[in-house]
Amino acid sequence: EAQVTQNPRYLITVTGKKLTVTCSQNMNHEYMSWYRQDPGLGLRQIYYSMNVEVTDKGDVPEGYKVSRKEKRNFPLILESPSPNQTSLYFCASSNGQGGSYEQYFGPGTRLTVT
Amino acid sequence: KNQVEQSPQSLIILEGKNCTLQCNYTVSPFSNLRWYKQDTGRGPVSLTIMTFSENTKSNGRYTATLDADTKQSSLHITASQLSDSASYICVVSAKGNTNAGKSTFGDGTTLTVKP
Numbered sequence: 001e002a003q004v005t006q007n008p009r010y011l012i013t014v015t016g017k018k019l020t021v022t023c024s025q026n027m028n029h030e031y032m033s034w035y036r037q038d039p040g041l042g043l044r045q046i047y048y049s050m051n052v053e054v055t056d057k058g059d060v061p062e063g064y065k066v067s068r069k070e071k072r073n074f075p076l077i078l079e080s081p082s083p084n085q086t087s088l089y090f091c092a093s094s095n096g097q098g099g100s101y102e103q104y105f106g107p108g109t110r111l112t113v114t
Numbered sequence: 115k116n117q118v119e120q121s122p123q124s125l126i127i128l129e130g131k132n133c134t135l136q137c138n139y140t141v142s143p144f145s146n147l148r149w150y151k152q153d154t155g156r157g158p159v160s161l162t163i164m165t166f167s168e169n170t171k172s173n174g175r176y177t178a179t180l181d182a183d184t185k186q187s188s189l190h191i192t193a194s195q196l197s198d199s200a201s202y203i204c205v206v207s208a209k210g211n212t213n214a215g216k217s218t219f220g221d222g223t224t225l226t227v228k229p
Binding site for chain 2: 004033035040041042043044045048058059088090092101102103104105106107108
């Protein structure tokens with residue numbers, strides 16, 4: 001089944017403790033992206049990757065890192081999480097970004113930083 | 115700054131009725147516009163995707179329109195069902211060397227369909 005998976009789905013952590021949220025897709029998609037969703041603010045793009053070893057900042061990259069060493073994986077790294085990074089995170093992938101490529105979203109990761 | 119504005123913020127309709135949601139954008143240069151449906155706590159699911167040359171696209175009871183000149187789009191839902199209750203999100207992507215890959219999301223319209 002074609003899908004985007006994220007782990008963990010729920011995470012409660014403390015300020016400053018490094019964490020990684022994994023994202024994996026099995027559709028051989030080139031494009032992957034991370035978003036955060038907060039009440040009243042909608043979805044905002046954190047980072048995206050057009051292909052392996054190619055990443056770029058979205059609208060809210062501060063406090064986050066990403067890597068794209070393999071086509072299928074695009075982990076989101078929080079080196080020193082802070083309470084304002086408490087949010088619902090979504091990973092997405094598509095076979096491109098322009099034109100009519102459909103974007104598939106993962107199920108979401110709910111992160112709480114205390 | 116690229117922006118996507120949706121209206122109304124929320125909408126309540128009776129089952130079986132039609133409704134139209136609006137999306138205005140300032141994203142440039144324009145690549146494509148997508149409408150997503152998002153159930154509470156779940157990832158968005160694509161409804162329609164339109165490029166510059168397309169001005170209407172249907173997916174079952176969902177019909178999206180695009181006016182690239184006025185930078186407006188609408189999503190029309192026909193014969194609403196209780197399962198249509200969700201947030202509907204308009205997303206506009208840019209193209210070009212510096213903007214390729216960037217997506218700007220609207221805040222969504224929360225639709226509630228009542229029996």
